[in-house]
Amino acid sequence: MLLRVPYAAPFTALPPLPTSATTLPAAVTAVANFLAHARSTLVLSGAGISVASGLPDYRGPKGTYTLNKEYRPIFFSEFVHGDAARRRYWARSFLGWRGVEGVRPNRGHDAVARLWRGGWVSGVVTQNVDSLHTAADAELPITNLHGLLATIVCLTCRNTFPRTEFQKALRALNPSWARFLDRLREDPDTPVRRNPDGDIDVPGVAYESFRYPPCAVCRANPAYRERIPVDDDGAALPPPQIQHRGSADVHTHAPGVLKPTLVFFGESVAQSVKDEAERRVDEADGVLVLGSSLATYSAWRLVRRAREHGKKIGVVNLGGVRGEEGFWCDEEGKVAARYRLGDGRDGVRLEFDIGEVLEGAVDVLLRTDRRESSRLAAQAM
Numbered sequence: 379m380l381l382r383v384p385y386a387a388p389f390t391a392l393p394p395l396p397t398s399a400t401t402l403p404a405a406v407t408a409v410a411n412f413l414a415h416a417r418s419t420l421v422l423s424g425a426g427i428s429v430a431s432g433l434p435d436y437r438g439p440k441g442t443y444t445l446n447k448e449y450r451p452i453f454f455s456e457f458v459h460g461d462a463a464r465r466r467y468w469a470r471s472f473l474g475w476r477g478v479e480g481v482r483p484n485r486g487h488d489a490v491a492r493l494w495r496g497g498w499v500s501g502v503v504t505q506n507v508d509s510l511h512t513a514a515d516a517e518l519p520i521t522n523l524h525g526l527l528a529t530i531v532c533l534t535c536r537n538t539f540p541r542t543e544f545q546k547a548l549r550a551l552n553p554s555w556a557r558f559l560d561r562l563r564e565d566p567d568t569p570v571r572r573n574p575d576g577d578i579d580v581p582g583v584a585y586e587s588f589r590y591p592p593c594a595v596c597r598a599n600p601a602y603r604e605r606i607p608v609d610d611d612g613a614a615l616p617p618p619q620i621q622h623r624g625s626a627d628v629h630t631h632a633p634g635v636l637k638p639t640l641v642f643f644g645e646s647v648a649q650s651v652k653d654e655a656e657r658r659v660d661e662a663d664g665v666l667v668l669g670s671s672l673a674t675y676s677a678w679r680l681v682r683r684a685r686e687h688g689k690k691i692g693v694v695n696l697g698g699v700r701g702e703e704g705f706w707c708d709e710e711g712k713v714a715a716r717y718r719l720g721d722g723r724d725g726v727r728l729e730f731d732i733g734e735v736l737e738g739a740v741d742v743l744l745r746t747d748r749r750e751s752s753r754l755a756a757q758a759m
Contacts, residue, residue: 388671388697388698389671389673389697389698389699389700389702390698391695391697391698391699391702391729392698392699392702392703392713392727393727394727394728394729395706395713395717395718395722395725395726395727395728396408396717396718396719396720396721396722396726397718397719399722399726399728402730402734402735402738403738405694405726405728405730405735405738406734406735406738406739406741406742407721407722407742408721408722408726408728409666409692409694409722409726409728409735409736409738409739410722410738410739410742410743410746411721411722411723412664412666412690412692412722412723412724412725412726413493413498413499413666413739413743414498414723414743414746414747415723415724416498416662416663416664416690417663418499418500418661418662418663419498419499419500419662419663419664419665419666419690419692420499420500420501420502420503420658420659420661420662420664420665420666421490421493421499421501421502421503421504421665421666421668422502422503422504422505422665422666422667422668422670422677422680422681423490423502423503423504423505423506423511423667423668423669423670424504424505424506424667424668424669424670424671424672424677424695425505425506425669425670426668426669426670426671426695426696426697426732427484427486427487427490427506427510427668427669427732428481428484428487428506428508428510428669429669430484430485430486430731430732430733431481431482431483431484431487431508431510432477432481433477433478433481433508451642451643452466452467452642452643453642453643453644454642454643454644454645455644457635457637457642458533458631458635458637459631461614461616461617462585462586464590464614464635465585465586465587465588465589465590466585466588467577468548468588468590469552469555469583469585469588470577470578470579470585471577471638472545472548472549472552472555472559472588473555473558473559473562473577473578473580474577474578475527475541475545476559476563477578478508478527479541479542481508481510482510482513483510483511483513483514484510484733485732485733485734485736485737486668486669486732486733486736487510487511487513487514488514488733489732489733489736489737489739489740490502490511490514490518490668490736491511491514491515491518492740493736493739493740493743494515494518494519495515496740496743496744498743498747499666500519500658500661500662501518501519501520501521501658502518502519502520502521503520503521503523503655503658503659503677503680504520504521504522504523505523505524505670505674505676505677506524507522507524507525507526507527507638507640508527509526509527509528519658521651521654521655521658522651523641523647523651523655523676523677524640524641524647524674524676525638525639525640525641526638526639526640527541527638527639527640528540528541528542529541529638529639530544530636530637530638530639531636531637531638531639532593532595532596532634532635532636532637533631533635533636533637534593534596534602534633534634534635535593535595535596535599535634537593537595538639539636541638544591544636547591548589548590548591551589551590551591551611551612551613552587552588552589554587555587555588562580589609589611589613589614590613590614590636591608591612591613591614591636592606592608592614592632592634592635592636593606593633593634593635593636596633596634597634602633602634605617605632605633606632606633606634614634617631617632641676647676652676655680656680656683659680659683659684659687659689660683660687662684662689663689663690664684664689664690664691664692665680665681665684665689665690665691665692666692666693666694667681667691667692667693667694667695667699668694668695668732668736669694669695669696669732670695670699671695671697671698671699671700672699672700672701672702673700678700678701681705682701685704685705690724690725691705691706691725692722692725692726692727693705693726693727693728694726694728694729694730694732694735694736695728695729696729696730697729702727705725705727706725706727
């Protein structure tokens with residue numbers, strides 16, 4: 379079966395909307411108008427909002443797909459059914475975890491949190507797996523559409539574990555890799571490719587020697603113990619060969635496989651997460667897309683849903699967005715005049731730094747919109 383990453387190439391961007399928003403002050407005013415003239419706005423964020431924190435995006439000017447044409451993410455079926463694929467994934471994740479664990483929210487994350495505290499944003503649906511929105515404000519209502527890197531889940535018993543503890547287990551099982559990681563930290567000139575999902579690709583490195591543990595809970599279960607082979611150190615050994623029935627494989631993966639809670643390519647978003655994201659869209663007056671090209675269907679369909687339900691659409695993203703020509707079009711397929719010639723209250727499409735635009739919008743709203751003071755007064759009652 380051919381597995382292809384959808385829309386790896388960048389999209390063509392629309393001109394700014396409104397057309398007058400060609401400078402940063404004009405863009406700030408447009409976004410402030412968009413937020414001020416809505417009862418509630420849902421933020422839909424993508425990898426672009428985390429670039430200023432030091433994480434790469436996928437399709438931006440310096441994104442993974444832009445700079446590395448050979449990049450291919452791991453697919454869910456490969457990880458679940460392939461010991462070699464799991465060794466490769468965990469080796470790259472082991473090398474890259476410190477870079478993810480150590481990042482901090484940037485101006486964009488902080489401004490989103492500030493907009494929520496002020497009452498202009500109802501919450502966030504994020505495609506990102508970096509937990510930076512939560513780091514900016516732990517109380518911010520967030521739907522993690524594609525899961526998180528910070529937790530590990532067993533695909534059999536569904537128990538979850540902190541990624542920090544799993545990192546310690548990987549380090550103990552792989553002392554030579556641990557020394558290699560220490561050398562990478564000491565030599566910043568070592569050629570590496572850091573990817574948005576937290577893994578690092580080091581050219582010329584063989585991953586076959588990397589070891590990883592199975593789920594300790596399942597390993598302790600007599601029903602699974604014999605089906606989870608381990609070496610003397612407790613590292614997983616290759617599972618028994620997949621049985622065959624005629625020409626079809628019996629895809630029953632070994633028990634005790636540990637995986638990040640993030641959603642891999644080829645893996646379905648949980649129905650409960652889909653339902654929550656759709657509910658947030660339905661409850662909002664508009665959706666503001668920040669740093670996403672909407673290349674993944676799970677995110678694009680939310681904006682399509684908002685459009686179909688008559689919600690306002692705003693986009694702040696460097697580069698084009700999937701299907702954006704249809705977000706603001708009239709019956710004739712042309713961008714409607716109220717978007718082109720308006721002041722941003724009905725819709726915006728901008729290519730500016732997210733942090734600069736949102737910080738500026740917060741300042742404008744604090745001066746011109748009494749919503750925050752009213753909300754704070756209501757909280758005090």
